[in-house]
Amino acid sequence: MSDIALPRTADNSLLRGSSDGTRVQFEGIVKSYGRTPVLHGIDLDIAPGEFVSLLGPSGCGKTTLLRVLAGLEESDGGAVLLGGKDVSGIPTSKRDIGMVFQSYSLFPHLRVVDNTAFGLRRRKVATAAARRRALDALALVGLEAHADKYPHQLSGGQQQRVALARALVTEPRVLLLDEPLSALDAKVRVQLRDEIRRIQLRLGITTVFVTHDQEEALSVSDRIAVMDAGRIDQIGSPEELYLRPATAHVAAFVGLSSIVRGLADGTTVRVWGTELPLQTPATGEVDVLLRPENVRLVEAADAAVTASVEESMFLGSMRRTLVRTEDGALVRVQHTARIRPSFGDVVGIAVDAEPVAVRQVG
Template sequence: MTLESTPTARILPRTADNTLLAGASEGTRVELRGIVKDYGPTRVLHGVDLDVAPGEFVSLLGPSGCGKTTALRVIAGLEDATGGIVAFGGTDVSRTPTNKRDIGMVFQAYSLFPHLRVVDNVAFGLRRRRVDTATARRRSGEALELVGLDHLADRFPHQLSGGQQQRVALARALVTEPRVLLLDEPLSALDAKVRVQLRDEIRRIQLRLGITTVFVTHDQEEALAVSDRIAVMAAGRIAQIGTPEDLYLRPATPEVAGFVGLSSAVPGTAAARAVEVWATSVPILGDAPDGPVEALIRPENVRLVGAGEGIGAVVEESTFLGSIRRTLVRTDDGALVRLQHPADDRLEYGERVRIAVAPVPVPVRPRG
């Protein structure tokens, strides 16, 4: 028997009704200082520095192999750093075992005990801490209430949907009232609708508890939706850290711009901190040498225009996305460009159009 996931708009319990909420704290500062991690001759983390403020939600975002999960495991104590310091609340915990760091951790795999009921799965960490049975059951019930599953406390894991099992894993991580919550791609095994529901629920609970949270994901939409700040990782380093708005609107490098959000690489010529694209002068983000470059342009900054403006193009595909339509065109100079426009502006394959770019600052990279 599989039960449906709970609705997104569920009301969280009032603080007075739940001692887990009543005990919510201001969070703990988490710091990585010059973290280096080697596996034999291979270096996977290159002097990573990260400062997570008390109660902050920070995402480590990047492609597979960039070092984000290794960094999380170093924070958790599941991996020993080759060099550098991990600090919680200003105290060096680099040599402190995982079970002494007072963390809660949720993995991609639910890792629930199939022979234990939901309430006993959640209480497992409390039993390991020698909390008496009555107290453990009460606190487990409160944690399940927090994630909306208190009515399923006596079910077994196989009787739950994937989203419900991940909620149980979240409740198990929260029930010990940890100083820090670590989330290692906890949503990637779920279908799209459940993933969005649980993503938003995790953020609401995190805000209510005020718990410092580090979230690893390769999904930029997840990171943009829930984070206070995002650290974009590449090749074992943090390429940029900032608010979602900073990363999207002011990417520090073309690589960050290419990873966070959609961008089209358009040929242009840079001169005097601007790049000329289709006869429009566009400001450049950061520094760039004069000469031939590629400008990375967001779909929302490309628009359809009339005869005599911009550049000609041919429609390659057009995708209906509900309130908007996203269209891919090939310009007369050979560039593939995505633009975003109202859904009722329907464009057909092979149709001739003209497009222009808005003078919004863009990152550039050398052409060639």
């Protein structure tokens, strides 16, 4: 399906009811399963109307934190606040939250419009009013023409749009998205990802998005909280995380990085004869994380280090070439598509003097 066009505000009850969003706060959230700690005192303040992604590898605690916010899990300590009110002891049904999960969880025996209106009917909204609001929600996701179909008559991307419409139709204060795109093919994922962001901006709804896909998080978020082992390593805008990672874990997880050895003196690190500024102080032998766009191909005769080409991938407007240095390090180089290295070519590489993240060796 192509990108949808949102309806006019005057024509849609959900758009007419858009707001500035609700503030969400996690204060010292602790959670364990048995003797296994999962969350270690999470503090996070999400502004009204903000789109925040929880990004991290499997098992880092991001989904558990989302479930604590939803009331599907009870924390062992700390508090969850919505609009300044502690909702830690309030059940899910009373928190006024919309949720979209990886699985569509649509009722196969109900038509699309009835699936969408399900939450309204449980709230005792009259049948005619519930249908009107459901059709408005379906218009937001471009599916009003499919209102009377059954789920099995829709594609996967369309079914996930229905799940999104169902979450929005009750006009919740907060929208929670738990890896909602991971079951879709690549093209549909990008389309639906962009549509979710446009709808979120139009509605002004505070949104928390769980994903392990850095591209998804970077493309739609106001801020990203990078999680590891039950803690938040860093929270910031996509640009801050990419350009100024606070830790080596963040630098390695957000964006592509190559790891090479360097010698640090506190404020700089020497790599291939070039002094690079450090993101954080370090001394002695370190692993340096280099972004591919900060590494250049140069003439082998003029280079401080040479390498052999392992592979070169055409990515449209650019190429990304993987080379192996004489000491065995694998380094990614991003460059113009007009340069086409071949396997086994000997090339020179150099690095731009941009700030880098490092981690101590040993």
